[in-house]
Amino acid sequence: MSDKDHKQLTTQVQIRLTTRQQKYRIGAEDAVLLMVPTHLRRFNLSEIVNHLLNNEKKVPFDFIIAGKFLRSSLSEYLEKHSISTENTIEIEYVLSSMPPKQTSSMDNEDWIAAIAGPALTTSIATACYDGNVRLWSQTGACIAVLKKHERSVKSIAWLSGNSKSSKLISGGEDQTVFAWEYDSSKKTTRVAFECIGHKGSVDGLSVNETKTHFASASFDSIVKIWTSSTNDDTVHSQQHEQSELASKRKRLADSEVLLKDCIQNLEAHVGPVTSVAFSKVAGEVNTLFSGGADHSVRIWNIETGKNLHSMSCEKVVLAIDHSANSNLIVTGHTDNYVRLWDPRDQNGLVVKMKLVSHKSWVPAVSCSPTSPFALATGSYDSSIKVWDVRSTTPLHTLSAAEDGKKKVLALVWEDGCLFSGGEEGKLRVHDMQVETE
Structure with missing residues (x-):
């Protein structure tokens, strides 16, 4: 010795x-x-x-x-x-938590830009670069392909749902947001309405806790607020003047599709708005967070339309999520960092914590639905990292593609599973259990 x-x-x-x-x-x-x-x-x-x-x-x-x-x-x-x-x-x-274990994967025909998990309904939805939205059963079967967008679909969220029927919203590069209705018993889909008014790609969607309103984030620098109802004065027939991009294709073929106007324009960002997330704290139905290319994270009251607070950092915000358990905002950035913000701390409005481990841009973040400490992030470096924010080093690192060279673009943590997708075109499902606090 x-x-x-x-x-x-x-x-x-x-x-x-x-x-x-x-x-x-x-x-x-x-x-x-x-x-x-x-x-x-x-x-x-x-x-x-x-x-x-x-x-x-x-x-x-x-x-x-x-x-x-x-x-x-x-x-x-x-x-x-x-x-x-x-x-x-x-x-x-x-x-200690066990490393996530992949349980299944589902092949899409193009890159996956966004995912809506199964917490609200029994289905999983993917938004793809081929302009289609795909619905999947939890056994891995593609149960519907929703075709309406003219270009890549960049954002997606559930409006309502149960085992029999559900309603979904999708936004894309064609500057439109569609609301879809899916009847699982009849295996039928229809467009419930189309949201009009954006002048840029719609890269972010979020629905509030009570499912009464949703927000859309666009490259036109505007966040728009919409009601989810089809029985209010924001819905009308197709008598409006048609924009150049709202082309002949669908107007003539689908004259029954209702058009919907927003109820509020939230304007403060300078440049593209990349992401939005409603507060997940019970009762905070009017609190919205947004991130953009102007390096800012903004807090809004959607009832008054006021930008309550603005928080700035060094780089573009690519993704945003909010934790119901810790009340922290989590963002992913073009400097490869993950940042945590406390919306309750208005003294300095500065970053509470930086998580540094990714080797490239971080366009996907998702907070644990059960733990105030756990979150997951996805990166262009083809990795998914699981974090416990009591430490600045990642708890687990997963390869998100078979060759380890495909970008991660979408990530959702729901129902004890981590759903991921991106350049590889596969929707991957990992079992993800952590101790609740």
């Missing part, structure tokens, strides 16, 4: 163990002080926590020091960061 190995086996350091997970707290104290050998690794520390908890059935834990998961021995960590063993090391332990 070398002197170095002997030193690691005999040297000890004091650690203070803490957790935010009440279920796994050791005793009544907020922290537990221990003297442990510095050669210990994650597995050894996990054994200690299980012993202190008197767990008959061992459960795995991860350990966070100074905002990063411990992936070495304590001695290696101390040496790397020039920390003396005379210091007390603060260590937070969290329940």
Whole structure:
């Protein structure tokens, strides 16, 4: 045994163990002080926590020091960061999650730009660059192809749904938003209405909690707010003057399609608006978040049409999501960063946290529906990363394509699964379970 190995086996350091997970707290104290050998690794520390908890059935834990998961021995960590063993090391332990396991994949005929998961209905929807929307059963069968858009479909969201029928909205490069009705018993689809008024590609759609309103984000720099109803004065027949892009094709063939006007234009972004997300906090039906090419994240009240707050960063915002569990906004960017914002903190309106690991643009982000700490991100670097935001290093990294060279463009975390798609054209489904808090 070398002197170095002997030193690691005999040297000890004091650690203070803490957790935010009440279920796994050791005793009544907020922290537990221990003297442990510095050669210990994650597995050894996990054994200690299980012993202190008197767990008959061992459960795995991860350990966070100074905002990063411990992936070495304590001695290696101390040496790397020039920390003396005379210091007390603060260590937070969290329940470890298993790596996501792919359960199925579904072949689309072109790139997948957006995905609507099955939480509201039993179907999964994909928006594709070939101009089509595809509906999938959870067994992997394509149950419908919705053809109406003239160019790539870039955004998609469910308006309503159950096992028998559902309503879906889709937006695309043809500057239109269509609302579709699907009858699962009859296997039929129809266009319920078409939203008119955008002058640029519609790259973002979001529906509020009560399903009464939805928002569309466009490259024309405007966010439009629409009602989901077909029984109000925003719906009319096709007597309006037709724009150049709203071409002859569908007007003559589908004269029964109703047209719909927006109820509000939200104008503050300078340049394309790439993404929108309604607040997922119960009761906040009028709060909307948007991100754009002007490097800003904006908070809106859709009832008044006011831009309540604006938050800025260094690069273009490509994607946005909101967590109902933590109330944080998550954004993906062209500098390869993932940023977290707290909409409740109006003192500085600055980024709360940056997550750095992707090697290329991040056009897809999705928060865990059950955990305040977990989120997933997809990148042009062909990877999906799962994060626990108590650490700035990713918890898991998945290859999103067989050759590892295809861009990830869409990502949705719903119903215990991670749904992803992009340049490869495959809708991939991963089992994704995390501890709820």
